[in-house]
Amino acid sequence: MIRTENLKKVYGKFELDCTMSVKPGYITGLIGKNGSGKTTLFKSILGLISVDGGKAEILGKDIRKIGENEKQKIGVALSDSGFSGYLTIKDMIIVFRHLYKEFDEKEFVYQVNRFSLPMNKKIKDFSTGMKARLKVIAAMSHNADILILDEPTAGLDVIARDEIIDLLRDYMEKDENRSILISSHISGDIENLCDDIYMIDDGKIIVHEDTDVLLSDYGILKVDSSMFENIEKDYILRYIKEGYGYRCLTDQKIYYKENYPDVIIENAGIDDLMTMMIRGEKL
Incomplete structure (x- = not known):
């Protein structure tokens, strides 16, 4: 569905150089700290900014050759973009009827009503959560084959986040x-x-892992000096020196449980992965 190979974009000292793929039937996550290159990658894939090298394909076509038919099959919600604040949802429906060949007005109105979004209120007067819901509903409204969503749940409370996750x-x-x-x-x-999940740091992909593997096989070892x-140490990916000794990230948690029963081993999640891969040192 999406494939990049050494996709490059240079901004001053920052250089994006990214190879990744999104498979049919997959929900693929992109994680990284602010400024790591996530939004630059999204905009490069979508052709919203020029690239300086490498390859990128969407729906099997080079991004430079994407036509109207392919664009109709892509739903997008970017963190730094949105709809004119002076439009209402009723106005948007009129626009979408002309913009998208497969705009599903009945489903769009159903989802708008499901989340109690006002049809006649100007978008500029919507809350943050209402705007976020609307962006995702709009991206899904025209039978797209792929959604590209940049921080769709940012700034939302847990209830609003759950609602958007359910939509997806x-x-x-x-x-x-x-x-x-x-x-x-x-x-x-x-x-x-x-x-x-792909993890990007300083414009480079530094981790790609199945989520199930990450949650089952990765762990944090806590050991004294x-x-x-x-x-x-063959299975230690990163380590951080701390007051009691060392905190170590491994992708072979079971090996250490079986061979070092006295070592404290904690499950590792995405937050641990990001912290250790960015702040930790290689052996």
């Missing part, structure tokens, strides 16, 4: 060949929703 699950259940590429700072959203000197 419903979208995927209607067609097993659909895909979603989504970025988020909310680790729980990514862990509960995504099939696989003596144990750190003697422990098998």
Whole structure:
């Protein structure tokens, strides 16, 4: 559905150089700290900014050759874009009728009513949560094969986030060949929703893992200085020196449980992965 190979974009000292893919039927998460390159990658894939090298494809076509038919099959919600604040949802329906060949007005109105979004109120007067819901509903409104969503749950309370996650699950259940590429700072959203995860840092992909593998096989070892000197280090990805000794990230949690029963081993989630991969040191 989406494939990039050494996709490059240079801004001063920052350079995006990214290889990744989003498979049919997958919800793929993109994580990384602010400024790591997530939004630049999204805009490069969508052709919203020029690129400086490499390849990118959507729906099997080079992004430079994407035509109107392919654009109709892509639903987008970017963190730094939205609808004119002076439009109402009724105004948007008129626009969408002309913009999208497969605009499903009945489903769009159903979802708007489901989330109690006012039809006649100007969007500029919507709350943050209402605007976020509307952006996702609009992206899903025209039978898109792929959704590209940049921080769709940012700034929302837990109830609003759950509602959007439910929307995305419903979208995927209607067609097993659909895909979603989504970025988020909310680790729980990514862990509960995504099939696989890419982590980007300083413009480079530094981790790609199936979510199930991450949650089952990755762990945090807590060891004192003596144990750190003697422990098998082939499966330690990063370490951080702390007051009691060392905190270590591994992708072979079971190995250490079986061979070092006295070591404290905690499950690792996305927050742990980000902290250790960005702040930790390689051996």
